[in-house]
Amino acid sequence: MLTKRIIPCLDVRDGRVTKGVKFKNNIDLGDPVEMAVAYSEGGADELVFYDITASAERRPTDIGMVAAVAESIRIPFAVGGGVSDVGDMERVILAGAEKVSVNSLAVRNPQIIADGAREFGAQCVVLGMDPVKSDNPKCPSGYEITTRGFREFTGMDAVEWAKRAVDLGAGEIVVNSVDADGTRAGFELTITKLIAEAVPVPVVASGGAGQPSHLADAFNLAHADAAIVAGMIHTGDWTIAQIKEELAAAGIPVRKVW
Amino acid sequence: MTVIVDYRAGNLTSVKLAFAALGEPVEVTNDPAKVRAASRVVFPGVGAARSAMENLRDLGLVDTVKEAATDGRPFLGICLGMQILFAHSEEDGGVDTLGVLPGQVRRFPSVPGCKVPEIGWNQVNATNWESRHLGGAEYYFVHSYYAELGPWTFGKTEYAGIEFTSMVKQGRMWACQFHPEKSGRVGLELLKGWLAC
Numbered sequence: 001m002l003t004k005r006i007i008p009c010l011d012v013r014d015g016r017v018t019k020g021v022k023f024k025n026n027i028d029l030g031d032p033v034e035m036a037v038a039y040s041e042g043g044a045d046e047l048v049f050y051d052i053t054a055s056a057e058r059r060p061t062d063i064g065m066v067a068a069v070a071e072s073i074r075i076p077f078a079v080g081g082g083v084s085d086v087g088d089m090e091r092v093i094l095a096g097a098e099k100v101s102v103n104s105l106a107v108r109n110p111q112i113i114a115d116g117a118r119e120f121g122a123q124c125v126v127l128g129m130d131p132v133k134s135d136n137p138k139c140p141s142g143y144e145i146t147t148r149g150f151r152e153f154t155g156m157d158a159v160e161w162a163k164r165a166v167d168l169g170a171g172e173i174v175v176n177s178v179d180a181d182g183t184r185a186g187f188e189l190t191i192t193k194l195i196a197e198a199v200p201v202p203v204v205a206s207g208g209a210g211q212p213s214h215l216a217d218a219f220n221l222a223h224a225d226a227a228i229v230a231g232m233i234h235t236g237d238w239t240i241a242q243i244k245e246e247l248a249a250a251g252i253p254v255r256k257v258w
Numbered sequence: 259m260t261v262i263v264d265y266r267a268g269n270l271t272s273v274k275l276a277f278a279a280l281g282e283p284v285e286v287t288n289d290p291a292k293v294r295a296a297s298r299v300v301f302p303g304v305g306a307a308r309s310a311m312e313n314l315r316d317l318g319l320v321d322t323v324k325e326a327a328t329d330g331r332p333f334l335g336i337c338l339g340m341q342i343l344f345a346h347s348e349e350d351g352g353v354d355t356l357g358v359l360p361g362q363v364r365r366f367p368s369v370p371g372c373k374v375p376e377i378g379w380n381q382v383n384a385t386n387w388e389s390r391h392l393g394g395a396e397y398y399f400v401h402s403y404y405a406e407l408g409p410w411t412f413g414k415t416e417y418a419g420i421e422f423t424s425m426v427k428q429g430r431m432w433a434c435q436f437h438p439e440k441s442g443r444v445g446l447e448l449l450k451g452w453l454a455c
Contacts, residue, residue, distance in 0.1 A: 045378065045379055070271065071275055093269050098440065120268075200368070225377070226374060
């Protein structure tokens, strides 16, 4: 049976993994390669790295870091941040990342999804999205896509955008909720479920994981295929093995930690 | 020399890095002469069956790869590199593939709750394998098409209500639907086993 993936998220700023709440108050957590190895050996099914300052500083993704991670771990990982065209995507993929995540860029230029999927395959192109609850009449799902770290509202309906992105070639969608991000109070299940039921590709729940039951809810109630964890493991409150043990006890298929 | 066949079917970085992690020198090549001269042949692949076959024909690699898969040298097909060893694929409206194995490659049906492609870690079950790691360990899969079960099946896996061939092992000709190069420790052990065969 296909197992549900647990994906640690590492936000990288100036070559160091950091963690903030709602993109603020960042604290230093460690070296990206060392953390990647530790999580990989601890049973992570995949990793995601966001080069969180790349786009703001108008510089490309830190390829040296991507290559160092690729040399050090033997599980898939995705990279986001600092990608502005297909050439950038190619550099990230050739450095050894399995997937490239695009978010604000895809809103500005949806064609990047189609170009990336044609060039590297849909499985390489992940659409990250930051939906927030909205009463904008242009957003019948009740969720509006924001960009640039939740600073800009786009007037785009979250579910419509997800469907369009998949039509263009996105192979996976990460639904990241600003309302839940960093709160450790549980995923935003409503929009995760709406999107998981609307698209034929895997959906990853992101933002808000604080305890194993939150992941169980994302899988059982919102039908997510994978879930991103950050603070709950970065602080040492939980290990991936403990999370998997709890999920297995709740009847959710997870990969054994060998 | 171990060669990795490069026929423009996806990114080879992970495969190269996995062999590097095992200390095995490899050469990436699209030169038929080098593939013929190789002591071990790795045949990876990601993407669509039709363009993969076109690329193999353009590069003059069709007979070379068939030969490598059948002449007793250690051969390892991965993902699309396993699928196109079969006779025919449903992909792109139907494509005749290399025919080293007689079976068919089909698309996963649309089943509620089962996304296509299958992306993630799934169990591989093989009954007559000396290692604990094919007694139900999970390996990393990314695919929309699968090879049917048959006498060639060594490891099998279930998805979308279908049991399919996730590994073939005929002497020193091995092929897997999953990605051993991205399957953590168990994947590396499998590659190590292949390097020792």
